[in-house]
Amino acid sequence: MSPQADSPTLKAGMVGMGMIFDETYCPFFESAHREGMFDRRFGELSVELSAVATRTGKRAEKYKTAAGDKIADFQSFAGDGAVTQMLDSGLDFACVASPDDRHFGAAKEVIESGTHVIIEKPSVLTMQELDELVELAKQKNVLAKVVYHKLFDPDHKKMRSLYYDNVLKHVNNGYCTLLEPKQISGSQFAEWIGGRNPGTYVACHYIKLIDFSFPGKLKTISATGQRGLVGPQDGNTWDSTQLRMVYEYESGRNATFDIHTSWVTPDNFPGYVEQEVQFRFDNGLWNGHSRKRGVECTVEDKTPFTIKNSINNHFNGTFVEPWGERSQRGYGVEVIERFAREVAYVEHGGTDADRGKRLAEMQALDYNDLAADRQTVATIHALEAILERAAAGEPDCLVRINDPKGGLALYRPGVAEPEILYEGTV
Numbered sequence: 009m010s011p012q013a014d015s016p017t018l019k020a021g022m023v024g025m026g027m028i029f030d031e032t033y034c035p036f037f038e039s040a041h042r043e044g045m046f047d048r049r050f051g052e053l054s055v056e057l058s059a060v061a062t063r064t065g066k067r068a069e070k071y072k073t074a075a076g077d078k079i080a081d082f083q084s085f086a087g088d089g090a091v092t093q094m095l096d097s098g099l100d101f102a103c104v105a106s107p108d109d110r111h112f113g114a115a116k117e118v119i120e121s122g123t124h125v126i127i128e129k130p131s132v133l134t135m136q137e138l139d140e141l142v143e144l145a146k147q148k149n150v151l152a153k154v155v156y157h158k159l160f161d162p163d164h165k166k167m168r169s170l171y172y173d174n175v176l177k178h179v180n181n182g183y184c185t186l187l188e189p190k191q192i193s194g195s196q197f198a199e200w201i202g203g204r205n206p207g208t209y210v211a212c213h214y215i216k217l218i219d220f221s222f223p224g225k226l227k228t229i230s231a232t233g234q235r236g237l238v239g240p241q242d243g244n245t246w247d248s249t250q251l252r253m254v255y256e257y258e259s260g261r262n263a264t265f266d267i268h269t270s271w272v273t274p275d276n277f278p279g280y281v282e283q284e285v286q287f288r289f290d291n292g293l294w295n296g297h298s299r300k301r302g303v304e305c306t307v308e309d310k311t312p313f314t315i316k317n318s319i320n321n322h323f324n325g326t327f328v329e330p331w332g333e334r335s336q337r338g339y340g341v342e343v344i345e346r347f348a349r350e351v352a353y354v355e356h357g358g359t360d361a362d363r364g365k366r367l368a369e370m371q372a373l374d375y376n377d378l379a380a381d382r383q384t385v386a387t388i389h390a391l392e393a394i395l396e397r398a399a400a401g402e403p404d405c406l407v408r409i410n411d412p413k414g415g416l417a418l419y420r421p422g423v424a425e426p427e428i429l430y431e432g433t434v
């Protein structure tokens with residue numbers, strides 16, 4: 009359907025076009041290109057992927073050729089200065105989906121240019137980086153948001169709703185796991201895997217789920233892990249990690265959560281990306297398991313490589329719809345669309361004089377605003393520091409949050425005085 013002649017266009021930029029671009033951003037941009045976006049508050053809008061910035065430009069060219077008329081023509085910039093060139097082309101919002109430790113620089117540039125930004129999880133790796141981006145976004149009057157799509161998973165939403173409505177009462181403890189196959193660490197992420205760990209990469213999903221679903225005060229972080237498969241056993245690249253978070257609640261009671269992650273499970277394990285959560289409450293239990301959602305599929309010569317045995321059709325499924333159309337949809341795509349709608353509402357949802365009010369309304373959404381990502385980033389910051397210490401030959405450190413000595417205080421075994429990772433209050 010052709011857009012109305014006077015309908016505005018939101019121009020979008022993309023930093024990084026890897027696996028997550030293929031799975032969530034690409035289906036969103038293709039459907040927005042086809043259908044536009046409508047909401048009574050902002051009317052009809054076109055949304056176009058207008059420019060991209062990647063390391064080499066190869067994936068962008070490959071995608072452009074493959075997509076054909078499924079997407080508008082976009083400019084592709086590569087190498088040093090690519091983000092600046094992308095922003096110079098004039099954008100309304102940009103998505104940052106470069107590797108975990110390369111979010112900050114790109115996001116800062118985007119915000120500095122006065123452009124709304126959405127950053128893939130984990131938003132940034134330190135509290136200092138978070139403070140800088142939040143302050144900049146305030147100065148520039150733009151949205152600065154982060155993607156935590158697991159908050160949109162209907163199973164997690166149901167669990168949170170039961171807790172929110174006080175049907176499930178006071179969480180006592182929990183266990184979450186996310187296991188990735190070896191091909192992730194061995195080939196997909198080979199370019200940036202050095203010095204990285206699967207905890208920062210995927211535990212952050214559950215850190216946010218816990219922080220958002222069971223709002224309390226983060227108290228203590230400890231962590232350990234294993235090495236020797238992706239990199240040397242005495243190096244700083246991790247195969248698997250186990251993270252523990254302790255929270256305190258208004259009642260004075262505590263809860264403890266353990267999150268186990270790995271990116272070295274065998275490529276043919278039937279779970280593929282296996283995800284499990286167990287939460288125990290005063291009056292109940294919640295057990296969610298990706299393999300127990302009810303689907304198990306086997307296709308000779310295809311599963312578990314090109315088709316997964318336990319398919320998560322809720323995240324990002326490709327379908328032939330009952331009306332014949334092919335689609336790719338799920339909560340992974342929905343979360344990106346939701347952000348585009350927030351931008352559209354700020355820019356086109358009323359008069360210019362009221363833009364500030366609309367901006368404040370969207371910034372108050374703490375499921376995705378960077379300003380509300382403090383305890384999640386604090387946990388990642390602590391995890392990174394604990395693993396760095398362990399790789400340097402000093403295991404078993406722990407980090408206390410809002411300690412009398414500082415906001416993030418790292419305690420080393422046998423040493424009374426902590427190292428302060430972050431002075432401010434988390």
Ligand SMILES: NC(=O)c1ccc[n+]([C@@H]2O[C@H](COP(=O)([O-])OP(=O)(O)OC[C@H]3O[C@@H](n4cnc5c(N)ncnc54)[C@H](O)[C@@H]3O)[C@@H](O)[C@H]2O)c1
Pocket residue numbers: 023024025026027028029061062063064065067105106107108110114128129130155157196197209
């Ligand atoms: N939400 C999720 O479930 C999910 C899943 C996978 C990845 N991610 C996140 O998305 C981000 C990217 O992961 P991926 O799986 O797509 O990785 P990937 O390795 O498949 O792709 C990385 C992309 O970033 C580009 N890139 C690298 N350095 C860059 C730089 N300095 N400037 C611009 N572009 C650069 C590369 O060219 C490539 O296109 C990571 O932060 C990751 O944690 C999220």
